[in-house]
Amino acid sequence: MPEPRDAPETSPLTAAIPVTWRRRLSLRPGLERVRDSGAAIAQIVIAATGAFLLAHYLLGHEAPLLAATVSISSLGLARDARPRKVVETVLGMLTGILISELLRLVFGSGPWQLALTLAVTLLVARFLMPSPQFAVAAAIQSAIAMVLPAGPLPFLRLADGAIGGALAIVMTALLPRNPMSTELRDARVLFTALDAAMGRVVQGLRRGDAVRADRGLEKARGLQGDVDAWRTSLESAQAVSALSPFLRSRRIELARHARVLQSVDLAARNLRVVARRAAYVVRDGEPRPAIAEPLAELQRAAGVVAHALEDISAEPAAREALLAIARRLDPAAMMPDASQGELALLAALRPFAVDLLVASGLTHAEAAAAIPRI
Structure with a gap:
């Protein structure tokens, strides 16, 4: 008679998260739906x-x-x-x-x-x-x-x-549905998710923690839904503002948001590349603070880009912060003795930084020129 097999171990990435009765009975989701509608x-x-x-x-x-x-x-x-x-x-x-x-x-x-x-x-x-x-x-x-x-x-x-x-x-x-508030709320959701994904990857690199790096990759892969939600609400806001006499003054602001969305969409795609390479690099359990730090700086600068959506006066600060990071992104200079995997990870930060620079107001040519040639 064959021996019974041991139950497979549950991965921390796929383990079920218990939902308490308080969460099931919460009135908050219903109240939010009423507010939004x-x-x-x-x-x-x-x-x-x-x-x-x-x-x-x-x-x-x-x-x-x-x-x-x-x-x-x-x-x-x-x-x-x-x-x-x-x-x-x-x-x-x-x-x-x-x-x-x-x-x-x-x-x-x-x-x-x-x-x-x-x-x-x-x-x-x-x-x-x-x-x-x-x-x-x-x-x-x-x-x-x-x-x-x-x-x-x-x-x-x-x-x-x-x-x-x-x-x-x-x-x-x-009587438009205040599409500006909806698209800004969707933008905040996307930037919050982007920040969470970057944060997990940074933690994984700082600690040499493969589980955190994998979680960051998982979060980065889930960003597309938030990108699509913002795109839908932004396009709706642009269409309504073109028709409504009360929202025509917001066209320039919505056009700026569309430029940020396009760049953040590309940044989210490049973040998946960064997260995938980070998850591979930390498989040996060794911390990589030299790579984690520039990514953490990019994470903080991305938060300023998010703030600039509602306060355009913050855009120059975001741009300067990103330029300061971008000018140092020379893999060979940052880690002269880096392995091939580490160099590939550092190189992946470069297009990610370019996308964030474009989101902060630079043209793509200006953003690319800020990155050191290799």
Whole structure:
């Protein structure tokens, strides 16, 4: 009879982290969602109510349900509230209502007519637009229009939907969702995650600790989600600022943030290279303070770059701090007796420093010229 195998050891990188009952019952996540959705909720309530009242009192429709549903569905609670996406959703829903009204005139209403309406709507919507959301929005509104009782005149529901869509677009411009605060919050999340990843790699190098270096690599690999979240909210803010008269003055600031985002995206990719080489180098358990120190300085300078997003007066300080580090990044001069792996790790800091310099306001050519030639 074979002997039972020993249970495999759990890696500190993959060990489960217990979640306490206090964390499960915390009210904080719910309160944060309410805070983040406040402007979106106000948009939806005003647009839907306004559309219903306009259709009811201006056009005399008894129950203009589609005026409200089109407003609600087109605005939604999604983070990405770019006007283009709102317009696409409105057009999708109006397409669905139009198809439903046409088919109802020809075939009447009933179960098989509903099936036919959905099939035709989805086929037409997929032909018109590549977005799946466009097709789903069209299908939902076509189903509602088909199921609702017929009005005294054809295409009244299309007029209701048009009013709802128009109010949604107007609310996007006149009552924007404060996209600046959202994109700044996403920027802070990214820089906090970047700082944590760099900190773990620095600890691993200072102590010769492979577990900390591996944790830093793991954190560096997880940065892309935060980069994508900031990009989504920043693009949404730029689109809204181009339409809203209240946010046009923020275009220059948003353009600066876009430049920082592009550079930090590249920096995050280069940090993965740095972390991977650091994890390899410290496998022997030997501390590398000579490599840890310049990375720690870059970490502190990256924090100043993050602060400069909200206070542009801090940008020159970030730039000078990064230049002071960049001018010393000559692997042979820093560690004359370094191994091949150590030299490769030091060399990986160079493009990482260039990306942070560009984030601080230099052009790529100026940043590259600050690095010693090797």
